[in-house]
Amino acid sequence: MRFAEAVRVAWEALRANKLRSGLTMLGVVIGVASVVLLVSIGSGARNEVTSGVESLGSNILFVAPGNLSFGSAPAVSRLGLEDVRRIGDAIGDPRRVAATVASGEVARVGTRRATVNVQGTTDTVPLVFDRTVSRGAFFSAADVETRRRVAVLGADPADSLFPDRDPVGKSITVGGVRFRVVGVMGRVGTAFGVARDAELFIPVTAAQRLFGVSRVDGIAVKAPTTGQIGEEQAIIREVVTRAHPEQEYQVLTQQDILGVVGRILGILTLVLASIAGISLVVGGVGVMNIMLVSVSERTREIGLRKAVGARTRDVLRQFLLEAVALTVSGGVAGILVGIGAALLVGRLSPIPAAITGWSVALAFGVSVAVGVFFGVWPARKAARMQPIMALRYE
Amino acid sequence: MPQPPVVEGSGGLKGSPPVVEAVDVTKVYRLDGVEVRALDGVDLVVERGDSVAIMGPSGSGKSTLLGLLGGLDRPTSGTLRFDGRDVTGLSEDELAEVRNRVVGFVFQNFQLLARTPAVANVGLPLVYRGFGRAERRRLATAALAAVGLGHRLGHRPSQLSGGEQQRVAIARALVTEPAMLLADEPTGNLDSRSGEEVLELLARLHDERGVAVVVVTHDPGVAARFRRRVVLRDGRLAGDPDRDRESVT
Numbered sequence: 280m281r282f283a284e285a286v287r288v289a290w291e292a293l294r295a296n297k298l299r300s301g302l303t304m305l306g307v308v309i310g311v312a313s314v315v316l317l318v319s320i321g322s323g324a325r326n327e328v329t330s331g332v333e334s335l336g337s338n339i340l341f342v343a344p345g346n347l348s349f350g351s352a353p354a355v356s357r358l359g360l361e362d363v364r365r366i367g368d369a370i371g372d373p374r375r376v377a378a379t380v381a382s383g384e385v386a387r388v389g390t391r392r393a394t395v396n397v398q399g400t401t402d403t404v405p406l407v408f409d410r411t412v413s414r415g416a417f418f419s420a421a422d423v424e425t426r427r428r429v430a431v432l433g434a435d436p437a438d439s440l441f442p443d444r445d446p447v448g449k450s451i452t453v454g455g456v457r458f459r460v461v462g463v464m465g466r467v468g469t470a471f472g473v474a475r476d477a478e479l480f481i482p483v484t485a486a487q488r489l490f491g492v493s494r495v496d497g498i499a500v501k502a503p504t505t506g507q508i509g510e511e512q513a514i515i516r517e518v519v520t521r522a523h524p525e526q527e528y529q530v531l532t533q534q535d536i537l538g539v540v541g542r543i544l545g546i547l548t549l550v551l552a553s554i555a556g557i558s559l560v561v562g563g564v565g566v567m568n569i570m571l572v573s574v575s576e577r578t579r580e581i582g583l584r585k586a587v588g589a590r591t592r593d594v595l596r597q598f599l600l601e602a603v604a605l606t607v608s609g610g611v612a613g614i615l616v617g618i619g620a621a622l623l624v625g626r627l628s629p630i631p632a633a634i635t636g637w638s639v640a641l642a643f644g645v646s647v648a649v650g651v652f653f654g655v656w657p658a659r660k661a662a663r664m665q666p667i668m669a670l671r672y673e
Numbered sequence: 674m675p676q677p678p679v680v681e682g683s684g685g686l687k688g689s690p691p692v693v694e695a696v697d698v699t700k701v702y703r704l705d706g707v708e709v710r711a712l713d714g715v716d717l718v719v720e721r722g723d724s725v726a727i728m729g730p731s732g733s734g735k736s737t738l739l740g741l742l743g744g745l746d747r748p749t750s751g752t753l754r755f756d757g758r759d760v761t762g763l764s765e766d767e768l769a770e771v772r773n774r775v776v777g778f779v780f781q782n783f784q785l786l787a788r789t790p791a792v793a794n795v796g797l798p799l800v801y802r803g804f805g806r807a808e809r810r811r812l813a814t815a816a817l818a819a820v821g822l823g824h825r826l827g828h829r830p831s832q833l834s835g836g837e838q839q840r841v842a843i844a845r846a847l848v849t850e851p852a853m854l855l856a857d858e859p860t861g862n863l864d865s866r867s868g869e870e871v872l873e874l875l876a877r878l879h880d881e882r883g884v885a886v887v888v889v890t891h892d893p894g895v896a897a898r899f900r901r902r903v904v905l906r907d908g909r910l911a912g913d914p915d916r917d918r919e920s921v922t
Contacts, residue, residue, distance in 0.1 A: 281803060281805070284800060284806075295788055579784060580786060582784075583784045583786070583797075584797070584801075585745075585769065585772070586743070586745060586772055586778050586784075587772065587773060587778070587797055587798035587801065587845070587849075588769050588770065588772050588773025588774070588798050588801035588802070588849075589769060589801050590765070590766045590769040590770075590801070591765055591766070591769075592766075593801060665745075665746070666745045666746075666772075667740040667745040667746045670745070670780065670784065671736075
């Protein structure tokens with residue numbers, strides 16, 4: 280039998296039982312759709328993280344305590360401002376080093392309140408993180424040195440606390456302490472689901488007193504060029520390890536962070552997609568079940584086809600193609616449903632789902648494979664029938 | 674793969690081997706551990722252009738013999754040859770090709786594919802010869818015309834009377850131009866008038882095309898219309914009891 284002919288026969292057999300074929304496909308549709316959707320969400324999350332890490336600036340090295348890996352609890356930093364100085368001295372340019380100690384606080388202006396992410400930082404933040412100041416100016420090294428109570432507002436609290444006034448020069452209260460606003464940051468958007476425009480920058484020294492700590496949470500260093508990242512990474516690691524032999528520190532590039540986060544998201548995506556894959560297996564069992572029913576219902580047809588010259592492989596191919604046609608139709612429908620759902624998720628949630636070609640191709644390939652895998656047994660059963668017995672089957 | 678010779682229904686070719694030849698054929702089934710000897714040393718030769726009725730009570734092995742003569746089954750022992758080729762030497766695929774090229778089956782219950790137009794039912798054997806759609810349609814149309822159903826090409830089995838359905842089945846058996854039509858109680862499910870038409874059709878095809886016709890029947894009236902009659906009893910062939918009697922075909 281010609282292949283095109285066999286495909287046509289398989290298709291007609293499915294059309295002959297539209298409801299049954301449709302219900303059987305449903306399992307495959309759901310399985311494929313969820314695989315496509317979950318992989319899209321995973322890819323979207325990865326893209327989001329990548330753009331978030333990249334938006335922090337370029338050529339940045341992060342010093343953080345502990346061992347950044349999947350499942351490790353965040354360790355408490357023992358870094359201090361003296362480490363910032365040491366690193367600045369070691370790389371020969373203190374302006375390229377920034378430190379931060381952060382806490383969520385409520386900022387008040389009169390009766391207006393805004394929840395802000397208070398970042399106690401050095402004056403080097405605009406340079407290290409490529410941040411712009413839209414009004415006024417960032418605080419100075421002298422402000423940090425003298426622990427002056429000045430603040431630079433993120434774009435969001437600037438809007439909410441001073442809806443109709445220029446905040447520069449006004450006072451705000453954070454944790455019961457008054458700060459004078461000296462500048463407003465340029466808008467940058469969201470990264471890692473954190474609204475970076477809800478930040479409020481104050482000198483790290485003032486922040487340490489406000490929070491009652493003497494540490495800094497992390498130190499960031501901007502390497503002058505991409506080529507010097509490795510060199511500076513080694514220098515910083517050396518400095519930090521000598522200063523804190525008692526604790527493990529990591530000096531991470533943006534690539535390192537992307538690698539770790541990417542692996543975590545990759546594992547999560549794989550786990551979710553595998554769970555979705557289980558429904559594909561269930562769908563496949565449904566296909567096998569229906570094909571077995573179909574084979575026994577059509578025993579006489581099989582007998583007749585053999586009587587008029589169908590070879591074993593003709594019958595095998597016919598029923599195998601029928602199973603594959605079922606799962607491929609279900610797979611195509613599932614891909615469409617999955618893409619539709621991914622677009623919907625992208626529109627309704629903060630994660631822009633990214634439909635990847637490989638996941639669609641994989642879903643299609645898997646639905647073909649499910650058809651073959653679960654179709655082989657019924658098809659072999661059909662192909663092995665003795666024609667004389669099959670013809671007499673009632 | 675060696676091709677069995679294609680026999681255009683010319684009939685009675687001198688020197689060519691019989692269409693099918695059974696020598697001392699035995700068929701034993703096992704049913705729930707009990708051996709059932711359905712055929713026990715049967716000899717039967719169907720020559721080109723032959724006309725044979727196989728009679729016998731139910732359970733005598735008629736259908737078993739028909740299955741063997743049609744290449745649907747293999748004997749337990751003995752020799753079975755199609756066009757001079759021993760079936761024991763044929764693979765399953767080659768046996769399928771024998772069924773496709775040498776034999777045309779006609780069944781008591783027609784065995785037409787439901788929801789399938791007559792022309793597609795008739796063209797089915799050609800599918801397994803790798804013929805294209807247009808070619809199948811051309812040959813199937815001609816075969817349907819030959820059985821007087823040229824005006825029923827697109828009708829489905831459910832839209833046809835029993836007699837018409839059996840004529841579609843005969844057209845299907847005919848479309849491959851086989852050397853032999855093998856009919857199993859072809860009138861068993863028909864009223865007497867339709868049955869008569871089917872028998873006349875078989876007789877005409879035998880006369881005009883020289884195709885060998887072998888029919889299995891328990892009806893002496895049907896058997897009487899065939900040149901040779903053999904009777905099966907308990908798996909043994911009782912020979913042509915009344916070979917000289919006048920026959921219609």
